[in-house]
Amino acid sequence: MIVIKKLGLQRGQKVLLQDASVTVFPGQRIGLIGHNGCGKSSLFSLLRGELHPDQGDVSIPAGWVVAHVAQDTPALDCSALDYALDGDRELRQVEAELAAAESRHDGEGIGHCHDLLRAIDGYTAKARASALLHGLGFTDAQLDAPVKSFSGGWRMRLNLAQALMCRSDLLLLDEPTNHLDLETVIWLENWLQRYPGTLLLISHDRDVLDNVVQGILHLDQQQLMLYSGNYAAFERQRSERLAQQQALYEQQQRQVAHLQSYIDRFRAKATKARQAQSRIKALERMEQVAAVHVESPFQFEFLEPVSQPQQLLKLEQVDAGYGDKTILRKVDLQVLDGMRIGLIGVNGAGKSTLVKLLAGVMPPLAGQRLEGKGLQIGYFAQQQLEQLDPDASPLLHLQRLDPQGREQEFRNFLGGFMFHGDMATGPVRPFSGGEKTRLALALLIWQRPNLLLLDEPTNHLDLEMRDALTLALQAYQGALIVVSHDRYLLKTTTDQFWLVGHGRVQHYEGDLDDYRDFLQQQQPQVVNDSAVDATPSVDRKAQKRAEAEQRQALAKLRKPLENKLARLEPELAAQQAELAQVEARLNDSSLYEAEQKAALQQCLQTQVKLKASLAELEERWLSLQMELEAINESVL
Structure with missing residues (x-):
C-alpha cells in the first residue's frame, strides 16, 4: 500500500502540503483533484522518487513497478510499435538476455529465457501493443512508422501507450485525456476499468472520474482528504459540508433562482423549450452539488448578442x-x-x-x-x-x-x-x-x-x-x-x-x-480478454438491416408530426411577436388618456385573444412533442 504520513512539501516559497496523511490500498483506483497549481503533479513527482519530502514520510512497497507517461518524446527512428513495446522493461531485458544466450550458444540460458517469456506473456506482447495502439487511434500503417514522423499530440499518445504497456503495480496518469478525442477517451476508460494494479489519476474530466475511479483524493488547503466513491459521490459529500456555510449557501440559492426564473418564463414557449430543458437539468444537479463549486473564483456569463437573425x-x-x-x-x-x-x-x-x-x-x-x-x-x-x-x-x-x-x-x-x-x-x-x-x-x-x-x-x-x-x-x-x-x-x-x-x-x-x-x-476485443466475437457475418448484416428498417419505421412515424411542428412554430413566433407589440402599446401611458378609450379597449381585446390563441398553440406544440417522445420510446 501507499502510506503518506504527516507529509510536508514545498516548492520554492510555496507550501504545497503540510502535515498531510493518507493511505491508498493495493488495487484501488483513485482520482487526484485540486485547483491548478495546488501540487498534484508535484505529489506524482514525489511518488516517482524525483522529489523528496521536506517533512514526514512516503512509503511504497519496494518491489512495486511504477509507470507514468513521459512528457517528452525524442525524435527516434524506431517504429511506433517498438516504442510501445519499450514500455515493458522486463520484456526488453529478457529479450536482451535471450539474444546474448543465443550468440554464445548457451542452451540452458536460452531455455531459461523462453521460460521467462512464457511467464510474462512475452509471446503475446506484440499483439497486446498493437491492440493498445489501435485503441489509441493508430492505424495499421502507422504501427511501422518511425516515432519522429508523428506530431506532438500523437507522440503523447505513444507515451501513453508505453505507460499502459508496462506491467506496473502503480500507474500514475496526469491528465491523460488532454490530447485525446472522445472516442479514444471512451476506449481508455474501458482499459483503466480493467487495470489490475493501483491507479492514481489526475483528471479534469468528470465523466472519466465518474466511470473509472473508486475514490477521490482531494488536495485542498495543503491537506489530503480521501473520499469514497466516484466524482459524483465526492460532490455530494463535499456539498453537504460546504452547504453548512451560510455565505456559500446564499450564493448557491442566487444561482438556483436565476435558472429557475428562466425556466418559469420559457418552459412553456415552443421556441425556448429546448433551452429551458437544459436549464432544468442544470438546476436538478445544482440543487445537490452547487455548493462544491461556489468557491470557484470564476464568475462570468456570455453577453447578449447584439442581433439574433433566424x-x-x-x-x-x-x-x-x-x-x-x-x-x-x-x-x-x-x-x-x-x-x-x-x-x-x-x-x-x-x-x-x-x-x-x-x-x-x-x-x-x-x-x-x-x-x-x-x-x-x-x-x-x-x-x-x-x-x-x-x-x-x-x-x-x-x-x-x-x-x-x-x-x-x-x-x-x-x-x-x-x-x-x-x-x-x-x-x-x-x-x-x-x-x-x-x-x-x-x-x-x-x-x-x-x-x-x-x-x-x-x-x-x-x-x-x-x-x-x-x-x-x-x-x-x-x-x-x-x-x-x-x-x-x-x-x-x-x-x-x-x-x-x-x-x-x-x-x-x-x-x-x-x-x-x-x-x-x-472496437476490437483486447487481446487479454477471453471473449471472442463469434457472431457470423451474416448475423451482423441481418442486424444492420433490422436497425435500418427500425430507423425507417421511426422516420415514417415521426414525419407527419415533424411537419405539423414545422408549420406550427412560425405561427407561434408570429403570434408571440404580435402579442409583444400589443403589450408594448399597453405600456404606453398615452393610451390611457380619455380620448384613447376606444383604442385601449381594442388593445385589451386583442391581448386577450392573442393570449388565448397562444395558449392553444403552445398546448398543441407540447402535445406534438409528447407524441414524438412516445414514438421514440416505443420504437427504440
Missing part, C-alpha cells in the same frame, strides 16, 4: 479539405438561431474541418457557404492561443478589441476569469496553457457573438473553470456548435448531435450513451 449559416453542396485531399463531400446543412449542436465522430473524420468551414477560416473546395445578415461568429480553437500577443497584457488585448471601452469595465470583466492586478496588466508570455485558454475565451465572449464555434474549449481548464464555462454556455442566448471530449459539457450544453464520418455530416438520433455503446461495438 438563419445564421447555410452550406449548400459543400466540399471541404486541404489541397488535393477532400475530407467532407456534398455537405448540406443550415445553422439557425438557438441551435445547440455537439459534433461527434472518430478522430480525423473532419469535425475540426467542419468547424473551420463554418467559421470561414477555410474556404470550401466546392459549393457555397452563405452567411445570414447580422452573423457574428465567435470561434475558439487551440490555435487561437498562438494568436495571442505574448508581449501584450489581457487588459491591452481587450482595449484593442474595444478602443472605446472603459478600463474599469475591462478590469471587472477580466476579474471573472481570474485576471486580477499584475495578471491583468502583465504580458501574456509566461501564462500557462489554462491561463491562455481563459483569456482567449474572455476575448471571444466580449465580442458578443450570435454563433459560437468551440473546438475542444476545455483543454487545459481545471474542473472549476470547466463548470463555470458550462454554466455560462447554458445561459448563452445564441447558437452553439461544439467539439469536445468532455461528455459532461456536451450533455449539459447541447440538445442534438451531428455525426461526422465517411465524408458526410448527418443528424445523429441517439444521445452520448447510445454513441458510446455504438463505439464499443466497433
Whole structure:
C-alpha cells in the first residue's frame, strides 16, 4: 500500500502540503483533484522518487513497478510499435538476455529465457501493443512508422501507450485525456476499468472520474482528504459540508433562482423549450452539488448578442479539405438561431474541418457557404492561443478589441476569469496553457457573438473553470456548435448531435450513451480478454438491416408530426411577436388618456385573444412533442 504520513512539501516559497496523511490500498483506483497549481503533479513527482519530502514520510512497497507517461518524446527512428513495446522493461531485458544466450550458444540460458517469456506473456506482447495502439487511434500503417514522423499530440499518445504497456503495480496518469478525442477517451476508460494494479489519476474530466475511479483524493488547503466513491459521490459529500456555510449557501440559492426564473418564463414557449430543458437539468444537479463549486473564483456569463437573425449559416453542396485531399463531400446543412449542436465522430473524420468551414477560416473546395445578415461568429480553437500577443497584457488585448471601452469595465470583466492586478496588466508570455485558454475565451465572449464555434474549449481548464464555462454556455442566448471530449459539457450544453464520418455530416438520433455503446461495438476485443466475437457475418448484416428498417419505421412515424411542428412554430413566433407589440402599446401611458378609450379597449381585446390563441398553440406544440417522445420510446 501507499502510506503518506504527516507529509510536508514545498516548492520554492510555496507550501504545497503540510502535515498531510493518507493511505491508498493495493488495487484501488483513485482520482487526484485540486485547483491548478495546488501540487498534484508535484505529489506524482514525489511518488516517482524525483522529489523528496521536506517533512514526514512516503512509503511504497519496494518491489512495486511504477509507470507514468513521459512528457517528452525524442525524435527516434524506431517504429511506433517498438516504442510501445519499450514500455515493458522486463520484456526488453529478457529479450536482451535471450539474444546474448543465443550468440554464445548457451542452451540452458536460452531455455531459461523462453521460460521467462512464457511467464510474462512475452509471446503475446506484440499483439497486446498493437491492440493498445489501435485503441489509441493508430492505424495499421502507422504501427511501422518511425516515432519522429508523428506530431506532438500523437507522440503523447505513444507515451501513453508505453505507460499502459508496462506491467506496473502503480500507474500514475496526469491528465491523460488532454490530447485525446472522445472516442479514444471512451476506449481508455474501458482499459483503466480493467487495470489490475493501483491507479492514481489526475483528471479534469468528470465523466472519466465518474466511470473509472473508486475514490477521490482531494488536495485542498495543503491537506489530503480521501473520499469514497466516484466524482459524483465526492460532490455530494463535499456539498453537504460546504452547504453548512451560510455565505456559500446564499450564493448557491442566487444561482438556483436565476435558472429557475428562466425556466418559469420559457418552459412553456415552443421556441425556448429546448433551452429551458437544459436549464432544468442544470438546476436538478445544482440543487445537490452547487455548493462544491461556489468557491470557484470564476464568475462570468456570455453577453447578449447584439442581433439574433433566424438563419445564421447555410452550406449548400459543400466540399471541404486541404489541397488535393477532400475530407467532407456534398455537405448540406443550415445553422439557425438557438441551435445547440455537439459534433461527434472518430478522430480525423473532419469535425475540426467542419468547424473551420463554418467559421470561414477555410474556404470550401466546392459549393457555397452563405452567411445570414447580422452573423457574428465567435470561434475558439487551440490555435487561437498562438494568436495571442505574448508581449501584450489581457487588459491591452481587450482595449484593442474595444478602443472605446472603459478600463474599469475591462478590469471587472477580466476579474471573472481570474485576471486580477499584475495578471491583468502583465504580458501574456509566461501564462500557462489554462491561463491562455481563459483569456482567449474572455476575448471571444466580449465580442458578443450570435454563433459560437468551440473546438475542444476545455483543454487545459481545471474542473472549476470547466463548470463555470458550462454554466455560462447554458445561459448563452445564441447558437452553439461544439467539439469536445468532455461528455459532461456536451450533455449539459447541447440538445442534438451531428455525426461526422465517411465524408458526410448527418443528424445523429441517439444521445452520448447510445454513441458510446455504438463505439464499443466497433472496437476490437483486447487481446487479454477471453471473449471472442463469434457472431457470423451474416448475423451482423441481418442486424444492420433490422436497425435500418427500425430507423425507417421511426422516420415514417415521426414525419407527419415533424411537419405539423414545422408549420406550427412560425405561427407561434408570429403570434408571440404580435402579442409583444400589443403589450408594448399597453405600456404606453398615452393610451390611457380619455380620448384613447376606444383604442385601449381594442388593445385589451386583442391581448386577450392573442393570449388565448397562444395558449392553444403552445398546448398543441407540447402535445406534438409528447407524441414524438412516445414514438421514440416505443420504437427504440
